[in-house]
Amino acid sequence: MPSAMVIKNTGSWYTVITDEGQELDCKIKGNFRIRQSALRPTNPVAVGDRVTIAMGDDPNQPPFITDIHDRTNYVIRRSQNLSKQCHIIAANVDQAMLMVTTAQPQTATTFIDRFLASAEAYRVPVVIAFNKTDIVNGEEMERQQQLISLYSAIGYQTVAISAISKDTTQQLMPIIKGRITLLTGNSGVGKSTLLNNIIPGLNIKTAPVSTAHNTGQHTTTFSTMYRLSNQQNDTWLIDTPGIKGFGTLDFNRQEVSHYFPEIFRTAEKCRFSNCTHTLEPGCAVRLAVENNSIAQTRYTSYLSILNDNENPKYRLPF
Numbered sequence: 001m002p003s004a005m006v007i008k009n010t011g012s013w014y015t016v017i018t019d020e021g022q023e024l025d026c027k028i029k030g031n032f033r034i035r036q037s038a039l040r041p042t043n044p045v046a047v048g049d050r051v052t053i054a055m056g057d058d059p060n061q062p063p064f065i066t067d068i069h070d071r072t073n074y075v076i077r078r079s080q081n082l083s084k085q086c087h088i089i090a091a092n093v094d095q096a097m098l099m100v101t102t103a104q105p106q107t108a109t110t111f112i113d114r115f116l117a118s119a120e121a122y123r124v125p126v127v128i129a130f131n132k133t134d135i136v137n138g139e140e141m142e143r144q145q146q147l148i149s150l151y152s153a154i155g156y157q158t159v160a161i162s163a164i165s166k167d168t169t170q171q172l173m174p175i176i177k178g179r180i181t182l183l184t185g186n187s188g189v190g191k192s193t194l195l196n197n198i199i200p201g202l203n204i205k206t207a208p209v210s211t212a213h214n215t216g217q218h219t220t221t222f223s224t225m226y227r228l229s230n231q232q233n234d235t236w237l238i239d240t241p242g243i244k245g246f247g248t249l250d251f252n253r254q255e256v257s258h259y260f261p262e263i264f265r266t267a268e269k270c271r272f273s274n275c276t277h278t279l280e281p282g283c284a285v286r287l288a289v290e291n292n293s294i295a296q297t298r299y300t301s302y303l304s305i306l307n308d309n310e311n312p313k314y315r316l317p318f
Helices: 030-035 109-121 139-154 168-176 191-198 261-267 284-290 296-306
Strands: 003-009 014-018 023-026 050-054 064-068 074-078 086-091 095-100 126-130 157-160 180-184 223-227 236-239
Touching: 014 050, 074 109, 086 180, 095 109, 109 126, 109 139, 109 296, 126 139, 139 157, 139 261, 139 296, 157 168, 168 191, 180 191, 191 236, 261 284, 261 296, 284 296
Parallel strands: 095 126, 095 180, 126 157, 180 236
Antiparallel strands: 003 014, 003 050, 003 223, 014 023, 050 064, 074 086, 223 236
16 A cells, blocks of 8 residues: 655645655544544644555545554644643654744743753754844844843754745755754744745745734644755645644653753752752752753743643643
């Protein structure tokens, strides 16, 4: 049976591209959903999945996805509407590009940190792209520089871009060429605008940021993979719906610090090996926060994840 990669997921239909380059619209059967229920995902098949498809005898019937190949990684978050379920944003990605903005709208550091922690947990490298450099000024520019310095010092690759600039493609090509890159972030940060810039003629719908609430408006309603021109046919970008809050999924309290690199490094100096960095005496992490060696915003994000199981605030746009 043919092997293919899922490049579009509308919830009921899945567009795949076969190893021969043919695009097909497929469906899945009800018993397939049941077999894939270990993670309890709202979407049993995700964009980026490698799958096996079966062609029916009736040419009027669509092909069916019959199996999902083992995933190398995936980006996952807790479902906003069903707290005990999850949503797989994308699978088998080489990296994620988290787009953030310090104006129109402003991305909260808690959102950034929650995404980074989840990506660390599932072994997905992250590039943080600070967009809308063409409109930030004054305090917004100062905050952007502070965040770039913060995350660069931790070890994350950062880049400052303007999604509408003609120079953006040249700026980002060394980062995305030859890779499958997930584009993600809050609504309104410019994901679709960036794709329209990088891939001429794509014409994805965009919308202005709400002036009443300074938040983005959803224009992308489902995840889609786009391939660059034939000369770059190994380069893929995944457009995803904007996310308000990022709920982490079933993190072991003792392991949360592992997903904050600077906290993990500092924790080696704690008095107790199982220190949660909350109330224990001799905690090197809390001392580092007091000394500003670890940013207070990062520590606050760490504490918020520790409390995820008891506190439903992950539903809010932090």
